[in-house]
Amino acid sequence: DFARGHNNLATIYKELDENDLAIVHFEKAIELDDSYSRAMRNLGDIYLKKGNSVKAIYWLERATQTEPESLYGWFWLGRAHVQNGEVKKGLQYYLKVLAQKPDLPQVHHHLGKAYFEIRDYTNAIKHVQLALKKNPAIIPFYITMSRIYAHMQQETLALATLQDALAINRNIAAIYIERGNIHKSGSRYEDALKQYKLATLISPDDWQGYYKQGVVLYYLSRMEEAKEALTKANEISLDNGMVFHFRGLVALAENDLKT
Incomplete structure (x- = not known):
């Protein structure tokens, strides 16, 4: 039928990251069939990814x-509420899903992240550990666990968790970014710099590694190198406020050195 045709076309656009076109056709599918829950869920998922939690909540x-x-609907609705700052409401939907299907690692992971917030x-540690137990090959689970430990000032456990992640896959830049963040928090700027450089070797098109290099180089008073790293970050991520902020600090520091 016509509604299914629009839904199928929208699904193709969604897979191609042509989300604006996907929205048009999902909405058309719902206009033709106002009980088309799959199209509604897909619209909610798109708006989640676009950061529009209000519209995501409406459709979900x-x-x-x-x-x-549909457990997918409840799970995505939980994510939308968490994204909207309604963490406790999001927790309720995650728990609703787990009450019916307790072995879903992604739900345990998101539940752990919500408790962390x-x-x-x-409970954050409990649910991320359950996620890891059910699927120990998912790197973001280790990164979340490391962040929890780091926030609790359990630096040794945080670094050990990331070491476990490296044992699975040494070619993921996010692991090195997290290791660098821990060293930076401990004011070990040279160690942090090494980790951020490894991240950019793995993902040279990701602005974060260059930005974080620029920050620690600024703290090390290596202004020329900081400027170079931040310029590279700016070339990749135009109009990024964080990058502009530190570029301004570097410029001020250079002026101070000249006067």
Whole structure:
């Protein structure tokens, strides 16, 4: 039928990251069939990725009302509420999913992240550990666990967790970024710099590694190198406020050195 045709076309656009076109056709599918819960869920997922949590909540609430047995709808609705700053409401939806299907590692991971946001470290660790137990090959699980430990000032555990991640895959820049962040928090700027450089070797088109190099080089008073790293970050990520901020600090520091 026509509604299914629009949904199928929208799904193709979504897979191609042509999200604006996907939205047009998902909405057309729903206009033709106002019970098309799959199209509603997909719209919610797109708006989640675009950072528009209000529209995501609208479509995901409609989807769960239309098809309350779909766990995907409840899971994405939980994510939308967390993204919207309504963490406790998001927790309720994650727990609703786990009550019906307790072996989903991604749900445990997101539940752990939500508990981390409200500083419930005991439950945060519990659920991220469950996620790791159910699927120990997923690198973001280790990164989340490391962040929890780091925030608790358990630096040794944080670094050990990232070492476990490296044992699985040494070619993921995010692991080195996290290791660098821990060293930076401990004011070990040279160690942090080494990790950020490794990150840019793996992902030379990612602005974060260059930006973070620029920050620690600034703290090390190596202004020329800091300027070079931040310029590179700026070339990759135009109009990035964080990069502009530190470029300004470097420029001020250079002027101070000249006077």
